[in-house]
Amino acid sequence: MSSCTCSKDGGCSGIEEINLIKLFPEKTSELDRYIETLNITSDIEQNRGYLIQVLHRAQGIFSYLPEDVQLHVANKLSLHLSEVYGVISFYSYFTDKPVGKYKINVCTGTACFVKGAGRILDELKRYLSIEEGETTADGKFSLGGLRCVGACSLAPVVMVNDKVYGNVTTDMVPQIINDCSE
Amino acid sequence: MIKDANGLIDYTEALKNQSSSELKLYVSMGTCGIAAGTTPVLNKIYQTIEEKNLKDIIDVVEVGCMGLCHSEPCICLENKETNEKVYYGNLSEEQVVQILEAKFDTELAGAKVLNKTWNTPEDEEISDQIQTRIVLRNSGVINPEKIEDYVMRDGYKALAKALTEMKPAGVVSEIELSGLRGRGGGGFPTGRKWQFAASQDADQKYLICNADEGDPGAFMDRAVLEGDPHSVLEAMVIAGYGIGADKGYIYIRAEYPLAIKRLEIAIAQAEELGFLGENILGSGFNFTIELKYGAGAFVCGEETALIHSIEGKRGEPTFKPPFPAISGLWGKPTIVNNVETFANVAAIIRNGADWFKSIGTEGSPGTKVFALAGKINKVGLVEVPMGTVLRDIIYGLGHGIVDGREFKAVQTGGPSGGCIKADKLDTPIDYESLKALGSMMGSGGMIVMDEDDCMVDIAKFFLDFTLEESCGKCTPCRIGNTRLHELLEDICSGNGTMETIEKLKTLSAAIKDTALCGLGQTSPNPVISTLNNFYDEYMQHVDRKKCPAGVCTKLVSYTINDKCVGCTLCARNCPVSCISGERKELHHIDQSKCIKCGVCYTACKFHAIDRT
Numbered sequence A: 001m002s003s004c005t006c007s008k009d010g011g012c013s014g015i016e017e018i019n020l021i022k023l024f025p026e027k028t029s030e031l032d033r034y035i036e037t038l039n040i041t042s043d044i045e046q047n048r049g050y051l052i053q054v055l056h057r058a059q060g061i062f063s064y065l066p067e068d069v070q071l072h073v074a075n076k077l078s079l080h081l082s083e084v085y086g087v088i089s090f091y092s093y094f095t096d097k098p099v100g101k102y103k104i105n106v107c108t109g110t111a112c113f114v115k116g117a118g119r120i121l122d123e124l125k126r127y128l129s130i131e132e133g134e135t136t137a138d139g140k141f142s143l144g145g146l147r148c149v150g151a152c153s154l155a156p157v158v159m160v161n162d163k164v165y166g167n168v169t170t171d172m173v174p175q176i177i178n179d180c181s182e
Numbered sequence B: 001m002i003k004d005a006n007g008l009i010d011y012t013e014a015l016k017n018q019s020s021s022e023l024k025l026y027v028s029m030g031t032c033g034i035a036a037g038t039t040p041v042l043n044k045i046y047q048t049i050e051e052k053n054l055k056d057i058i059d060v061v062e063v064g065c066m067g068l069c070h071s072e073p074c075i076c077l078e079n080k081e082t083n084e085k086v087y088y089g090n091l092s093e094e095q096v097v098q099i100l101e102a103k104f105d106t107e108l109a110g111a112k113v114l115n116k117t118w119n120t121p122e123d124e125e126i127s128d129q130i131q132t133r134i135v136l137r138n139s140g141v142i143n144p145e146k147i148e149d150y151v152m153r154d155g156y157k158a159l160a161k162a163l164t165e166m167k168p169a170g171v172v173s174e175i176e177l178s179g180l181r182g183r184g185g186g187g188f189p190t191g192r193k194w195q196f197a198a199s200q201d202a203d204q205k206y207l208i209c210n211a212d213e214g215d216p217g218a219f220m221d222r223a224v225l226e227g228d229p230h231s232v233l234e235a236m237v238i239a240g241y242g243i244g245a246d247k248g249y250i251y252i253r254a255e256y257p258l259a260i261k262r263l264e265i266a267i268a269q270a271e272e273l274g275f276l277g278e279n280i281l282g283s284g285f286n287f288t289i290e291l292k293y294g295a296g297a298f299v300c301g302e303e304t305a306l307i308h309s310i311e312g313k314r315g316e317p318t319f320k321p322p323f324p325a326i327s328g329l330w331g332k333p334t335i336v337n338n339v340e341t342f343a344n345v346a347a348i349i350r351n352g353a354d355w356f357k358s359i360g361t362e363g364s365p366g367t368k369v370f371a372l373a374g375k376i377n378k379v380g381l382v383e384v385p386m387g388t389v390l391r392d393i394i395y396g397l398g399h400g401i402v403d404g405r406e407f408k409a410v411q412t413g414g415p416s417g418g419c420i421k422a423d424k425l426d427t428p429i430d431y432e433s434l435k436a437l438g439s440m441m442g443s444g445g446m447i448v449m450d451e452d453d454c455m456v457d458i459a460k461f462f463l464d465f466t467l468e469e470s471c472g473k474c475t476p477c478r479i480g481n482t483r484l485h486e487l488l489e490d491i492c493s494g495n496g497t498m499e500t501i502e503k504l505k506t507l508s509a510a511i512k513d514t515a516l517c518g519l520g521q522t523s524p525n526p527v528i529s530t531l532n533n534f535y536d537e538y539m540q541h542v543d544r545k546k547c548p549a550g551v552c553t554k555l556v557s558y559t560i561n562d563k564c565v566g567c568t569l570c571a572r573n574c575p576v577s578c579i580s581g582e583r584k585e586l587h588h589i590d591q592s593k594c595i596k597c598g599v600c601y602t603a604c605k606f607h608a609i610d611r612t
């Protein structure tokens, strides 16, 4: 995990302090317009039912969910920041760290596993010098695992953003990375 | 808008009377097909039809998964008059042009012809095919984005029958009589569950479709949602009518974008025609369906956790009882059923409980869809009657093990299941028989393994999964599984002793007995089942510090023997350049640098690399 570079001493959440909400007013209003289509009331139980879909939308817009976005969502739904953070940290789909331009995901489903996905993942880690769940220093590549993408007939499978590579072998790794710069 | 049951009959007749082209060309556009490159093939088809002016004689139907994942991209050509059908697989863009010219002349078409291995009892005479399709009846046959296609295949007929000819109690008892059991894993009788909720007196009840499909290596539910979404919607309205709920949710994984898109389209179409909404088919019954998205947590497949997730909370399970049927979503009676369970409902209402019971076994009527994958020649989606023997699935439908290797085990039930050995291949499968073998039905993942798979490593793989997915609420699951994983790690790295094996056994039993929810209670199953069935292999790791399958890297080493001709292939392939040697001379592996990736072993054409 990368350590925080902010100047706060103590009380720092470890999240870098870039305020996306202030930085991107058009994105923020896109999110607000979505929230307005929901039936947000003073009934907190009901509002909470919308939380996960709002976070999905927010992540779709901002690509990750740092503290200021979490706080913004919390205020809009009259929830506590801690509740929002609790949900984000629980679900692996949500991330509060920026992700790379190319999201490289190795399928770690059972079919891919028995066909050697572990070796592919190891080779990618070695090649990119990062661990699973990390992003390269230049912000270009993130490496992760994902569960069965339903292409078991092509196992082992690697996904780069929306592109699927099938029947991957370790010696295809340089090519896959190369494709990304095109 | 269709106003009543007669309106539906008129609408269906009108659709059937529309003139259709002589030929139909089905193109498989499920996730598997798209991943394998069907899109360019489809574009080529449209282009060729345009160029050759074939628009009036060929209808192209973009369909969901045909189950022939092993041969994607694939298409099916049908002659509407004669009902002749040919399946072509592994297509290239060039072949498509040829096929469009050759049509049914398979020799001239020059493409691989696939055999149909299923029979759909609602449409055709029973044959001796291994597969029987009820759930997948429409998948690969209709365009999932067109409600008309579904309606023409008796779609919403069951809903009309339920709403106009049956009382809610009659619907529930028909499902109960059919013996349908939950396909989400547990196998609980669906009718009985509905009965619990129906008998509750409440101002509000909810119905939830569990489309969280968490088993990492299975994709049955997705195929149904992508290929035939209306079958689930229709069943949900019927179920809502049966139990007295007017609000339904489909909880679907965010990782299934195509299924989500097709569900959204299907819901909008069903609302427009009046199969969803108020006063459905003039019956006075109202029902709406809303999508809720998962966010990557396996435990949310567990029904109490799923309910918390819909409420917008962390998806942590809670103790049962109370069961959701009594107190579920926002404290109201709630029924949670799996996608595949729902996909059976309309067929049962249409054809009756007795018809359904005539398929499958006495204790487990109907069929089960399996996602057949792993070291098997024909990976794909299969639907077989309960009671089919494993051998027929693996060798009959799957065409055996790749490269003619030796079958070692088949894993069913995902992270909650177990591995079944070769001597049990002739077991007819149903809920009980799989349990007796130390595995379980689970949701339908079926992964075949061969001699190259290490069973200790497989157990560790599933525990890795459980560890990552454990919500952390209860200690046995959070800490216990961590310890189990460490013990397995010890064995895989050569530090295991007999004591480790004993500890594995006692700890597994303790976790099973004490964990809070189904996730923890079943998490030791892969360990227990591999220990029982492959004890020798564990002993090899412990006693001889060897991994017979050559998987546990700490226990294997690669060396070059004198069969080496010095072709340099291994050295060129080695990712860490630890192989040295002159051309035409014996090569050498530097053990201190070797990362044991096995690339040289697979690359060598002269059997010159030993793995010990």
Ligand SMILES: Cc1cc2nc3c(=O)[nH]c(=O)nc-3n(C[C@H](O)[C@H](O)[C@H](O)COP(=O)(O)O)c2cc1C
Residues within 6 Å of the ligand: B181, B182, B183, B184, B185, B186, B187, B188, B190, B210, B211, B212, B213, B214, B215, B298, B299, B300, B301, B302, B303, B304, B336, B337, B338, B339, B341, B342, B443, B517, B518, B519, B520
């Ligand atoms: C850890 C865990 C994960 C589960 N995952 C799923 C799932 O992905 N899909 C599903 O339908 N049921 C899943 N279940 C079972 C559900 O709790 C529930 O029993 C099921 O949805 C009921 O539907 P059915 O009776 O139609 O099978 C899971 C259970 C546990 C304990």
Ligand code: FES
Residues within 6 Å of the ligand: A107, A108, A109, A110, A111, A112, A113, A147, A148, A149, A150, A151, A152, A153, A155, A156, A157, B216, B217, B218
């Ligand atoms: S397990 Fe990787 S695609 Fe299914």
